[in-house]
Amino acid sequence: MKSSIMLLLILGMLSRAGAGEAVSPAYEPAKFFRTQIQPILERRCYECHSHQHELEGELALDSKLGWETGGENGPAVKPGDLKNSPLIQAIRHLDSDSAMPPKKKLPPIEIALLETWVLLGAPDPRTTSKP
Ligand code: HEC
Numbered sequence: 001m002k003s004s005i006m007l008l009l010i011l012g013m014l015s016r017a018g019a020g021e022a023v024s025p026a027y028e029p030a031k032f033f034r035t036q037i038q039p040i041l042e043r044r045c046y047e048c049h050s051h052q053h054e055l056e057g058e059l060a061l062d063s064k065l066g067w068e069t070g071g072e073n074g075p076a077v078k079p080g081d082l083k084n085s086p087l088i089q090a091i092r093h094l095d096s097d098s099a100m101p102p103k104k105k106l107p108p109i110e111i112a113l114l115e116t117w118v119l120l121g122a123p124d125p126r127t128t129s130k131p
Pocket of ligand 1: 041044045046047048049056057058059070071072073074076086087090091097098100101102106
């Protein structure tokens with residue numbers, strides 16, 4: 001119940017944002033990932049979690065296989081399960097050891113978008129086979 005209420009809120013925010021056409025996360029999952037999720041990962045995480053830059057904690061976020069395999073502590077995302085997705089726990093900044101990004105907490109809209117993505121089953125159309 002709580003999750004679906006949150007999804008409705010997000011959908012409302014996305015359509016009110018008015019930047020171009022609204023993207024429906026549920027009906028266009030690949031487009032949702034490309035336009036709303038990938039840019040957050042690129043801007044906020046790739047610096048330390050991509051093959052072009054660094055692989056901190058052995059975690060790559062520049063491929064689907066990357067977060068599926070996860071880092072030192074296993075898979076970073078459990079599709080549909082916020083509580084058991086280390087990536088979500090990390091961006092909520094619950095404790096200073098695992099807080100991601102380490103220095104500055106993401107804006108609430110970006111946290112909500114990443115939570116929505118996980119709740120939707122973490123659709124990720126990227127096809128590279130690099131872990
Ligand atoms: C400035 C560098 C830096 C940035 C930016 C960064 N991380 Fe990290 N991340 C680390 C380091 C270092 C570790 C390993 C040590 C630790 O857990 O603190 C790590 C570990 C993690 C882990 C745990 C991996 C494991 O299995 O132990 C997750 C999940 C994670 N990061 C997610 C993210 C996400 C999501 C973002 C972007 C929103 C992000 N990080 C941005 C440096 C960074």
